[in-house]
Amino acid sequence: MYILKEKLFAKIEELEPKMVQTLCDLVAIPAISPADGGVGEFHKAEYLIKKLKELGLCDVSTYALPDPKAAGGERPNLVVRFPGRTKRRLWIVAHMDVVPEGERSLWHTDPFKAEIKDGRIYGRGTSDNGQELVASLYALCALKELGVTPEYEVCLAFVADEEMGSEYGICHLLKKGLFAGNDLVVVPDMGNENADFVEVAEKSVCWMEFTVEGKQVHGSTPHLGNNACRAANALSVALDEALHAAFPERDGLFDPPESTFEPTRRRANVANINTVPGREVFSFDCRVLPSVPLEEVTKIVDAEVKKAKEKFKVEITYKFPQMEQAAAPTKESDDVVRTLLAALAEVYPGMKPKIGGVGGATCGAFFRRAGIPAAVWCQEIDCAHMPNEHIEIKHMLNEAKVFGLMMMGK
Ligand SMILES: [Zn+2]
Structure with a gap:
């Protein structure tokens, strides 16, 4: 040889x-x-x-x-x-x-x-x-x-x-x-x-895009509208925390070794400071260990969305522009x-x-x-x-x- x-x-x-x-x-x-x-x-x-x-x-x-x-x-x-x-x-x-x-x-x-x-x-x-x-x-x-x-x-x-x-x-x-x-x-x-x-x-790739809809009003009269920005901020933080808490697994094959859940794009909302936004669109890019079924991830998302809807009385829709189980x-x-x-x-x-x-x-x-x-x-x-x-x-x-x-x- x-x-x-x-x-x-x-x-x-x-x-x-x-x-x-x-x-x-x-x-x-x-x-x-x-x-x-x-x-x-x-x-x-x-x-x-x-x-x-x-x-x-x-x-x-x-x-x-x-x-x-x-x-x-x-x-x-x-x-x-x-x-x-x-x-x-x-x-x-x-x-x-x-x-x-x-x-x-x-x-x-x-x-x-x-x-x-x-x-x-x-x-x-x-x-x-x-x-x-x-x-x-x-x-x-x-x-x-x-x-x-x-x-x-x-x-x-x-x-x-x-x-x-x-x-x-x-x-x-x-x-x-x-x-x-x-x-x-x-x-x-x-x-x-x-x-x-x-x-x-x-890793599995899972992209998420959330649309939060409230009611746009003048910044001086927020009580007349429903601030979609506040609801989106809260939802984004809640998702970040809930997803990380639910999936702490580590796998040494990967660098980083854990699933990642990253808030990424935030669409522009209103042009001026004195407007309360009525609509927010934001995304997460998630890279999930192959051992985690993506259905488990979407269950956490469903639960957090439900909570945010109830708490902030907003409409929230979401989609997965990419979802590929590894x-x-x-x-x-x-x-x-x-x-x-x-x-x-x-x-x-x-x-x-x-x-x-x-x-x-x-x-x-x-x-x-x-x-x-x-x-x-x-x-x-x-x-x-x-x-x-x-x-x-x-x-x-x-x-x-x-x-x-x-x-x-x-
Ligand atoms: Zn190539």
């Missing part, structure tokens, strides 16, 4: 110029969602199909949903399959779509013309998620060129629509029944520069995590990765909800969606080595 590892690493290093070129090519084919004013993934998929053929990876399937606003009238997802020693599958899921460039004047380079400088590549989509797409592709290519049969059937998925909800992407592939419960799924779409964070869990975490003992950690130990000797959860849903969540253990990991600079998005070429090579070792069942 040691010799094979050395050969794999040398092969990946040899492939560096091709990897760099491929990523630069991809930057020039943005694949922005039609909902964001782009044409979708059709052209990028076309380029990749050609590239895959060139690299001798010929088992490529396209799974597309129609989208009349997209180039080609569809939103393609590509799946590259490569047979392994066993029938068990290892998936590496990277997304083709990118976000728009944003404010152009903040870019020092053309966002859609890659520039290589000081071991870095600049351009929209280099980091999110081109680096990982290219790393997974050339990891497989390296194994193929070395004539090594992977341990697992390797499935590379280059998916659509990650940035706008994954309906045309991962969700479509899941509905198609492409994945099985014993598959190993890696979604390399979130990580840090040190490569030492493996995401296996997320899936059960992927376990540290699951094969995908074990295989990933073993590979990380080879590529980053001495590193102690943290296995943990995050406050909001990543694409790993779609798989976990479907009962498929998934790990989210990559090595990247924190610059996704920002101007001057870029990668370190050495991170891309490291990722390819990790993916290559995982394919070999290391």
